[in-house]
Amino acid sequence: xxxxxxxxxxxxxxxxxxxxxxxxxxxxxxxxxxxxxxxxxxxxxxxxxxxxxxxxxxxxxxxxxxxxxxxxxxxxxxxxxxxxx
Numbered sequence: 001x002x003x004x005x006x007x008x009x010x011x012x013x014x015x016x017x018x019x020x021x022x023x024x025x026x027x028x029x030x031x032x033x034x035x036x037x038x039x040x041x042x043x044x045x046x047x048x049x050x051x052x053x054x055x056x057x058x059x060x061x062x063x064x065x066x067x068x069x070x071x072x073x074x075x076x077x078x079x080x081x082x083x084x085x
Contacts, residue, residue: 003046004038013066016073020081027073033057033064035073037080 009015012028019025026038026048037052056072058064064072 002050003041003043004048004050005046006048008036008038008048008050014070014073016070016077018077018081020084025077025081027077029069029073031063033061035069035076 009026009028012030014027014029016027017024020039024040026040028036028038030036033055035054035056036050037054038048039051041047041049054076056064056069056076058068063069
């Protein structure tokens with residue numbers, strides 16, 4: 001668990017959000033192959049908790065294009081939320 005300020009999202013090229021019950025999950029992609037996953041904490045000082053990271057690359061191991069990164073982030077988030085049900 002890594003508590004973060006909202007500034008942790010500065011520079012993100014893609015941010016996807018989804019409500020998960022009473023929590024909101026965010027997936028942020030800054031470029032490259034790593035995606036950062038956050039949940040909201042409700043804390044004013046540190047409103048985000050980095051809860052996971054995952055990596056996705058293209059078939060050559062290279063970073064994704066922004067549109068593809070957004071699509072893959074949405075897919076990952078939906079699959080994760082389905083698993084939590």
